Amino acid sequence: IATLHSFGLIVIRQYLKLHFNLAKPYEQQRLIKHILEECKFDYDPALNIKAEIFNVLAAISFYKSKNIDLKDLTQKSLTAIDGNLKAKDLLLVLKKYAQHLQDNNLYDFDDLIYRTYRELLANPDVLTKVRKKFRTFIVDEAQDLNRANWDLIFLLSRGQRLIAVGDPCQNIYLFRYAEPALFGEKEFKKHFSKTSTLQLPNNYRSTKEIVDFG
Numbered sequence: 001i002a003t004l005h006s007f008g009l010i011v012i013r014q015y016l017k018l019h020f021n022l023a024k025p026y027e028q029q030r031l032i033k034h035i036l037e038e039c040k041f042d043y044d045p046a047l048n049i050k051a052e053i054f055n056v057l058a059a060i061s062f063y064k065s066k067n068i069d070l071k072d073l074t075q076k077s078l079t080a081i082d083g084n085l086k087a088k089d090l091l092l093v094l095k096k097y098a099q100h101l102q103d104n105n106l107y108d109f110d111d112l113i114y115r116t117y118r119e120l121l122a123n124p125d126v127l128t129k130v131r132k133k134f135r136t137f138i139v140d141e142a143q144d145l146n147r148a149n150w151d152l153i154f155l156l157s158r159g160q161r162l163i164a165v166g167d168p169c170q171n172i173y174l175f176r177y178a179e180p181a182l183f184g185e186k187e188f189k190k191h192f193s194k195t196s197t198l199q200l201p202n203n204y205r206s207t208k209e210i211v212d213f214g
Contacts, residue, residue: 004149005109008116012107015126016119023106032056035096041089052085056093063094064110065146065177067117070098110148117152127155135160142166142183144173150182154191162192 002010012018023031032053062079063070073094078087085093101108107115120127137157139145143166145153153162168180181187188195203211 004145004152005112008112008152011116011126011130012112012119015130016116016123018119020105020107022112023101023108025109028057028108029053031100032093032097035093035100039089039092039096041085055085056090056097059090059094060097060108061110062177064114065148067114067148067151070094113148113152117148117155120152120155130156131158131160137162139164140166143168143171143180144176144178145182146177147179147182150179150187158191162188164188 012020033049036049036052036056060070063073073091075087075091078091100106101111120130134156137153137160139153139162142164153164164183166183168183171178171180185195185197
């Protein structure tokens, strides 16, 4: 039993045998602050640097949740733009951030999914070992997963058994880029030749009045 991030950590260290340091949130914030100051963008002196740091962090998580390499981004492809940074400036910050992680053998929290997926694709022998070790994958709260989560799950469970439990109507993580549409038979049929859906119509948690209100 593990979260996807902790499972990614297991795969990276025990199977891929990769050694890295995991950047703590305050280290990420400090790095982005340094990059913003180093770039000397010409903005209003009253610019809220702390708010911009969190806007950049949100953009990083957005693209990694879509399994998009920050180094592959172009100004035209930027879609997650908040705050006062211009598109070209945000792009520069993201690329400097990615380069710093690479140069210093650092992973951020999102990399535990994003990098695990990419490293397994690049190392099919390791992927085969992981699949042999874990023959059945059971995913809970499936409606709250994002694209990178599902890409990793589908990659690991290909040729294996996958059971996903969830309720698209109870999604609460859209702000963390969850994609409830990926939890459905249509998407599963792209990855598995045989799929079935079991509906659980009885609600044992809430009264009828609460369910009807929802």
